[in-house]
Amino acid sequence: xxxxxxxxxxxxxxxxxxxxxxxxxxxxxxxxxxxxxxxxxxxxxxxxxxxxxxxxxxxxxxxxxxxxxxxxxxxxxxxxxxxxxxxxxxxxxxxxxxxxxxxxxxxxxxxxxxxxxxxxxxxxxxxxxxxxxxxxxxxxxxxxxxxxxxxxxxxxxxxxxxxxxxxxxxxxxxxxxxxxxxxxxxxxxxxxxxxxxxxxxxxxxxxxxxxxxxxxxxxxxxxxxxxxx
Amino acid sequence: xxxxxxxxxxxxxxxxxxxxxxxxxxxxxxxxxxxxxxxxxxxxxxxxxxxxxxxxxxxxxxxxxxxxxxxxxxxxxxxxxxxxxxxxxxxxxxxxxxxxxxxxxxxxxxxxxxxxxxxxxxxxxxxxxxxxxxxxxxxxxxxxxxxxxxxxxxxxxxxxxxxxxxxxxxxxxxxxxxxxxxxxxxxxxxxxxxxxxxxxxxxxxxxxxxxxxxxxxxxxxxxxxxxxx
Numbered sequence: 001x002x003x004x005x006x007x008x009x010x011x012x013x014x015x016x017x018x019x020x021x022x023x024x025x026x027x028x029x030x031x032x033x034x035x036x037x038x039x040x041x042x043x044x045x046x047x048x049x050x051x052x053x054x055x056x057x058x059x060x061x062x063x064x065x066x067x068x069x070x071x072x073x074x075x076x077x078x079x080x081x082x083x084x085x086x087x088x089x090x091x092x093x094x095x096x097x098x099x100x101x102x103x104x105x106x107x108x109x110x111x112x113x114x115x116x117x118x119x120x121x122x123x124x125x126x127x128x129x130x131x132x133x134x135x136x137x138x139x140x141x142x143x144x145x146x147x148x149x150x151x152x153x154x155x156x157x158x159x160x161x162x163x164x165x166x167x168x169x170x171x172x173x174x175x176x177x178x179x180x181x182x183x184x185x186x187x188x189x190x191x192x193x194x195x196x197x198x199x200x201x202x203x204x205x206x207x208x209x210x211x212x213x214x215x216x217x218x219x220x221x222x223x224x225x226x227x228x229x
Numbered sequence: 230x231x232x233x234x235x236x237x238x239x240x241x242x243x244x245x246x247x248x249x250x251x252x253x254x255x256x257x258x259x260x261x262x263x264x265x266x267x268x269x270x271x272x273x274x275x276x277x278x279x280x281x282x283x284x285x286x287x288x289x290x291x292x293x294x295x296x297x298x299x300x301x302x303x304x305x306x307x308x309x310x311x312x313x314x315x316x317x318x319x320x321x322x323x324x325x326x327x328x329x330x331x332x333x334x335x336x337x338x339x340x341x342x343x344x345x346x347x348x349x350x351x352x353x354x355x356x357x358x359x360x361x362x363x364x365x366x367x368x369x370x371x372x373x374x375x376x377x378x379x380x381x382x383x384x385x386x387x388x389x390x391x392x393x394x395x396x397x398x399x400x401x402x403x404x405x406x407x408x409x410x411x412x413x414x415x416x417x418x419x420x421x422x423x424x425x426x427x428x429x430x431x432x433x434x435x436x437x438x439x440x441x442x443x444x445x446x447x448x449x450x451x452x453x454x455x456x457x458x
Binding site: 075099115116140145153154 | 294296297298299300302303304328329330331332333334337338340341342344345364365367369370373374376377378380381382383385386
């Protein structure tokens with residue numbers, strides 16, 4: 001864990017995938033002392049948690065918290081309930097891997113920690129392009145959460161403007177990968193797959209694997225991923 | 230647990246105190262099938278959880294979920310960290326019993342459950358009058374969360390308007406107690422104290438106890454509470 005005396009603090013949501021790893025690298029390169037927050041919400045892809053630990057260590061965060069919040073009681077998603085992860089390619093509309101209110105919950109927890117840390121900046125790897133159709137990955141969502149953050153907290157009420165940064169919001173997966181490659185992100189440490197094998201290999205068929213493969217191909221960057229299929 | 234076939238569903242945040250019990254009674258009397266949500270966030274006053282169970286049973290909810298979300302890792306509050314609960318009366322500004330981003334987190338979880346239930350209505354007992362100065366109990370906060378809810382979710386994106394109801398927002402504690410008394414709330418089942426004794430008796434000195442005592446006195450309703458002091 002690095003020491004960043006004097007640097008402004010930022011809370012960075014870190015899942016262990018490509019997008020959040022790249023977001024952390026962007027926050028670091030912007031001069032923030034980064035406090036990474038990983039939430040184990042009962043997702044199928046728990047190997048993500050280990051990936052998040054590796055990414056945090058490699059990129060040099062000031063602190064990394066892994067928090068338990070079982071969202072399986074909410075249900076309604078292939079990521080947290082007993083619904084099959086689709087393997088037939090991206091369809092129309094909002095997919096079954098959408099986790100109801102997930103990013104709202106994650107940003108709320110980040111906001112609470114930010115307030116205690118005195119951090120006015122929160123980073124999330126939300127992406128509205130290759131985003132699989134999730135409502136809480138759109139610019140309107142990020143703007144609405146920022147407005148909320150500034151009335152919900154003591155910091156906001158006292159006039160310290162809180163900013164929600166989603167630096168990847170309008171990037172394609174290829175642009176994200178090229179950005180991270182420039183900033184030294186080791187993508188071999190990250191995991192995207194929604195339904196990895198017992199050994200932690202990527203399935204190769206879920207939406208996340210398809211977007212990942214396509215992204216590396218389009219970026220012209222070698223894909224370090226081991227796909228089962 | 231009651232059955233409310235055909236009634237519109239609402240998620241109601243239920244802590245076990247006066248305000249949320251009254252809010253549940255208001256939601257019931259408005260014709261909603263109520264899904265009560267209690268979050269055990271690591272607060273000092275865990276006896277609240279048992280109070281919530283008693284209130285839910287007495288008022289007749291369709292379902293009641295008690296969810297674990299330890300917020301003690303965030304710290305920064307006398308309710309969740311090792312900071313003493315003040316007993317010297319209401320002071321100026323935002324008190325140390327403020328839990329950073331608490332209502333944002335609670336409403337986010339309610340929103341996730343509402344989406345899975347198909348409930349377009351969420352009730353919270355936030356109060357801006359006798360509110361001890363919490364930023365996330367103000368009308369601006371409720372309005373900002375409602376705006377967020379409508380862009381954060383599949384329901385909202387598909388045009389089903391989500392409403393955040395805070396029916397007590399502008400009531401005094403005395404008005405809340407009179408409203409609940411009319412609706413048949415048994416306040417003897419509720420607990421307000423931030424720092425109850427081992428046996429679950431109210432301390433009598435914390436802000437919550439002071440507001441409760443004053444509320445019953447001003448409402449002209451007999452206070453069923455057993456105070457230690």
